[in-house]
Amino acid sequence: MSQPSNAAEQNITNALISGLANFAETPTRDDVEAKAKQLADIFGYTGDMRGIVTAALISVDTRMGAGVSLVDVAAKHDDLWVRKREDIEWTYSNAYEGFLREDGWPPSMVTSLGDVTGRILGLLQDPHSEGTSWNRRGLVIGHVQSGKTANYTSLIARAADAGYKFIIVIAGIHNNLRKQTQERIDKAFIGRSSDPEDRRNIGVGLNPNYPHPATLTNINEDFNKNTATKSGWKINDFSKPIILVIKKNVTTLTALHKWLKDLNAKGDGRISDVPMLLIDDEADNASINTNKEDLDPTRTNGKIREILSLFAKSCYVGYTATPFANIFINPDAYTDEVREDLFPRDFIYCLDAPTTYFGAEKVFLDEESSQNIVRPIDDCENFIPFAHKRDDKLPELPASLYRALDQFIVARAIRNLRGQTNKHCSMMVNVSRFVPIQRAVRDFLSLREKRIREAVKANYRMPESASSTNEYMQGLKRAFDDEYSAAGFAWSEVKAALHGVFEHLHLYVINSKSDEVLDYGRYEKEGVGLTAIAVGGLSLSRGLTIEGLTVSYMYRNTKMYDALMQMGRWFGYRPGFEDLCRVNLSRDSINWYAHIADAADELTQQVKRMRRDGLSPKDFGLYVRSHPDSLLVTAANKMRSGEEITIEQSFSGVLIESYIVSTDVNANKDNFKLVEELWRQGFGGRNEEETSKGFIFRDVPIGIVEAFVRRFECHTNFSPRKLDVLNYIEQIADHRLEADVLLISPKNGTGGGDFVLRHQARAVGEDQPVGTAWLLNKYRVASRGDEGLGLTDEQREEATQFAREGKAEQLARKKRDSKDEGGEVSVSDAHFRMVRKKPLLMVHSLEPKGKQIPGPVAAFGISFPYGDSETIKAVVNIVWLRQMQGYGDNPDDEEDYDD
Structure with a gap:
């Protein structure tokens, strides 16, 4: 049967989710299927309904709590100013919420996101407030791959509605991450593609009379001297907000500071009449222990401070999933002035993860789910040892990596059988920081994939007695028996579906030296789900979203909290295929991930406790700095030689x-x-x-x-x-x-x-x-x-009350049928x-x-x-x-x- 287009499937999914939102009580599976059939008849839809029903079931079961904030109790700040401002027209934020609903977000999640970012906006300064000078410094702590970008995009939209005129988003240290963030901001806020060769309206910009913000960056160009010189613009040349999406490096920040100072500052060297918001995505990344001049953490943070100090009215909000970061752990790396200026002295906001989030709890802490997901790697050291060098020869790949490839191919076949052909499906391989090794790994995997493809083509329609004699078919059958025999399909069905896996399967090497791009958007335009195997190192380890990540294979040896958690690209949302996900790791990494997940949960509980006791962010900073686990992070940042x-x-x-x-x-x-x-x-x-x-x-x-x-x-x-x-x-x-x-x-x-x-x-x-x-x-x-x-x-x-705080809407269901009454709150x-x-x-x-x-x-x-x-x-x-x-x-x- 031919597959419907992504657009047709998305339209009926959105219609179904919207219809279910009107139910007085949570609909059962039978309710959802009946409503789906009714809508299919109305729309004349004849495509596969399984993926649509699954998406709708997940939607009605998705909840997100309000999170918890810790504020400076001594500061004179009215966090209710947003409610008191009756003049705010929520043009940008309403458009963004509409964009999310059209993109398939559950209505309850859109509402929750608006509520949370409304609270965070209240923790910023009212841009219309009296006073010639003010600044606010805050931190938002989320979860890896849990929707931090959506959160700060919503905050940007609300801040622009409230009167913030100049907005900077610092999007990590890599070009591919900056480009990814620019593309998201283009759709969700600017409303126009920033591709110089394709300046069409997109996303929120499809709304009539949308007031497009201005930008001086695009998907190809970061902010630099040429950009500034060519523009000749001043901030006050625009009546609408200006937004820049830039990398976190010294050269970019220096160019931006010079432009702001030369063209926009007045006689006193400050910009007095432009309220400014700076979003520092992956705020902990400046703590990275590197001697590379352009990534030097002291100079980077110094430049951020200098840019903030140019504005008489500024707000800095860091976003991170790993709060063991420079703002808490490395107080001696910067001058007192820098540390004071970037420390989130005014507020810390801990976001709750939605109930459908596939996070560290499920992957590492819950014994039952962890046993289903995590697979230890015991054979990689003889092939790609932890301590390898960039010019080492790679004779072959470990058998465990080939098994992971078999897992991925079988999992993709099952996803296709579940009606997810139009959805992206990816495999991540992260075994080396060196580009030559990454390329060698890709070459071996490519050769193996070619042989499996040929074996499948020759055998997928053959009787089992014949196909089982092929060694590559044997490997796929073992992957099915060992991993996916309970996934709802017989081997005969999966074998028949294997041939379709290879139609849009591609291998990529992702790093700054590669011109290969994981362009999921291109395939979406064609109504196709990309099947991608991505081999890389640091570029895969921080910030880059890998769509539909199903199988991960990582053999890297670091125990730095921020680096290790950011390498966990498998965290996120896995609608309709969570049971198929596999994470292959060294045993040491499995142990450390579990330990870090516990430590991160401790920090969140500490924020809640400090809020209850009327304490401030500085007290949380002291707690994190004196936490035993800070020793590892601090030592690595400070110890350049053999001193104690x-x-x-x-x-x-x-x-x-x-x-x-x-x-x-x-x-x-x-x-x-x-x-x-x-x-x-x-x-x-x-x-x-x-x-x-x-x-x-x-x-x-x-x-x-x-x-x-x-x-x-x-x-x-x-x-x-x-x-x-x-x-x-x-x-x-x-x-x-x-x-x-x-x-x-x-x-x-x-x-x-x-x-x-x-x-x-x-x-x-x-x-x-x-x-x-x-x-x-x-x-x-x-x-x-x-x-x-x-x-x-x-x-x-x-203790149960502590666990329940902020999570009244998060009683996650483990089963989605009419008999399920909702799960228990998890008390740790x-x-x-x-x-x-x-x-x-x-x-x-x-x-x-x-x-x-x-x-x-x-x-x-x-x-x-x-x-x-x-x-x-x-x-x-x-x-x-x-x-x-x-x-x-x-x-x-x-x-x-x-x-």
């Missing part, structure tokens, strides 16, 4: 666990003897209470907990962290007089006995450290939810930590699976409550940093930076 550095750290609201444990038999015997001794004594004469997963002793003197940690024989590599814990306990012991002790001993565990813990079975990851060490998966000892054991009903309810250990008033010591007995490591093994963790202001001095050197980071992923060595 000292960092002030706090463990307030933090869980510290012995994630690397000793497998020495005698050490574990001594540790279990220590547990037995204190258990027999009731940990200072306290009564033992049973929990659902072991035993708890309440109100144990803090000195006994300190003695336990001090006497516990940990692995040498954990010794510095153990010392930090002891120092911190000593710091807080004057007011934290007691702690709870939780002995984790699950009823279904093995072993056990009088004063002997039952064991928890744990998998042993590949590539364990040499010697008597066991590095635990995801760097976690406790299971999720363990910190809630022993809490009172009142405390559990309080960070929420439990918020309601505890005492430290919690958790003790474990771990039984390693297999014979690789002798067991049982003793481990512990200690969870500190929020509210302590004490800090300790943590000292690290370059040896520690190398242990934490592994092989360097130094941006100075990157070959795909823009010239």
